[in-house]
Amino acid sequence: MTSAPIGPRLAQAEVLDAVGHGVRLIDVHAWPLTIGRALDNDIALPDPHVAAHHATLAPDADGQLRLIVGDTRNGVRIEHRGSGLQLRANEQAPLHAGARLHLGHSQLLLRLPQDALATELPLLHGLAAGPRWLVPGMAMLALVWVLLARWVGSDADTKWNEYLAPMLGGGAVLFLWCLVWGLASKLFTGRFTLMPHLRIALVFALVMQGLDLLLMVLAYSLDWPLLSHLRPAATFVVGAVWLTQHLRQVLPKHTRAAAGWVAACTVLGFAVAMVSSWRRSDRVLEELYAPNLMPPAWRLARGAPVQDLVNDLRTLEQPLRARAAKAKAEDYEP
């Protein structure tokens, strides 16, 4: 090999370990390229699940690169744009740009000169790439929120030191949350990043609280109790988007999969909550009535005659009777 003349670079192969981390970069200067466990291969993989001469890469008469599988028990799987093709011993298939080869527990990524180069990715993306004032601005807002919530929830003679606990406690929780995500980033991307997670956490914590308050106020002001009943659902949804944003930072190559998983878990979690609420209390949404009262000036809806409420109650009779009959049949000995 050392005596071989160095020609132009025909391709670049990246060997990845089972986790997907790149372990070796190999410049290809001549075809065919042989891959296997034996040392006489161009790419010798010390993977016990790989055959001595596992596969060969070579262009055919038309110049199309093909993969020819050698004498192997496990074969080769070609992954291309999300779909996989399993090749057995002595089969072959054309290779397209961006294909990923799975041999035993090893993976091989091949870059060819004709492959289109993707545009350069920004170092930060999504929310994490927000303007500079975002973190201090949001942190101030969060601080004001926490203090205001403490103020509203306390008596008029509350001492200043009683504001410290929620302030410091909230800050500590936020920091720990971001620290955990930062460590997750380190684990999966190799880089420890705190700030992007801090931005995401601040924005979503505020959105979550704000939306909750908005629903509470609107439910009262407009006399739409449903908005109040939907508050847990809104929190669920915001929480899911929040989590997805963190996962985008941690698993930048799997953003769609992560979003899909989070969405699926959210839907499933909410369905379970709804079913158990239904079993327990005959309601899909747990809340029995909108329990929050607001200052008088915030009310827009007007009072209706007592008779309207009584008429509204009348509609409950048949469902309640039916429910009681069902419960009698279900809950008691025949």
Place this chain on the structure above:
Amino acid sequence: MKAFASLLRPIVLLAALMACVVLPARSDTVAAKPEIASPVSAQGQRIYEATRAQLLQVRTLLKDQDSQASVGSGFVVDSSGLAITNYHVVSQFALRPERYRLAFTMAQGRTGSAELLAIDVIHDLALLRLRGAQGAAPIEFTPLAFRSASAPLSKGERLYSLGNPLDVGFAVAEGIYNGPVERSFLPQIFFGGSLNPGMSGGPAVDDAGRVIGVNVAARRDGEQVSFLVPGPKAQELLQRGREAQPQTQPMYAEVTRQLVAHQAALVDAFVAQPWRSANHARYRVPVPQETFMRCWGSTSPETQKYMRYERSDCVMNHSVYAGPQLRAGMINVRHESYDGDRLGTLRFAQEYSASFANEQFGAGFAATAPRCKEAFTDRDGLTLRTVACISALKRFEGLFNLSVLTTTVDHPTQGVQGRLDAVAVDFANALRLTEYYLQGFGWITKTDPR
């Protein structure tokens, strides 16, 4: 309403405890305190001797074995073997005859089985037919006589209550006739003597041995405050059920029928009364008359400087024991008036709201989960936020529990929150009570705080 108000609840509960029936004794209940032996008066001795032949212990046994589920007392009222006891003594059998059976033991030792002929759930009475044990010589029943209604007792007269307390043995307890219980929707006699569990259904007689009433309940928070069902109610049941066939099927339909009739009378009487004033400066707040309920008041503790409140709990002191899961025939009304002018609008709203949120609806197994309607309701210009919840009783078809929670929402630092609860009323009466209660709210003076 306020969580801290729960500290004050025990006081109110005392009143509710009055409804506590002298439940059938079980062997695992707390052992009775050893009583200091006091010499039984010669009169008591004579009474016991005269009535022991009519006295019996009523036992509810499991259908297929001789273990007793509960015990009470009873007494013979007819020579054909008819006996009176409490409904709550035999309610397990009445509601689940496939699981239980009734047996009796007489003071002089004879035993046998008993059949249930008729019940008066409202006054907590039951009529039994006694059957001597098979193969044994027939029992000669000599009935106890009732004291005539034309010879009323006067307060302070001596009464003798008989029964088998805590399954310990037949006993006579001396006490004083204290007249009818005040503010009780149903007639009851206030007996100044000890009634213990197990004595339920036993007779209380005057010094001539004539039945005045039937032992039924005692207050557990006091001493020697006990209750009797007036004798005439037992006589009515005897007349009504004398010819009845023994009950073999669960009596839910009959219990329900009696509860329906009772709630109709109760709600009619309740809504026929005008509301009393709560003496609030701004609002007309409905407070019930104290004809068959009592209102207990409490106020915020001294240490609570900013959110001050006054609370009124109007509770009926008697409920109807319908079964192990249901005390029926109760209407309770309460309100809390809040003053938080030193708190400011936002802080007041927060505390006021927490109090509105801190409400329970429809607990317990006997009823379905509640369904609610909520709205801003208008009372002659006064706007209320109202939540009305109804749940249906599972085993008592056509009866419902109602809770109406309402609150004023017009003042930034003042308000009144009220609640009415009714247990086991029919649907029309639930609606009627809702309307009657809400109509009780209104303005006294309207001063626009904005």
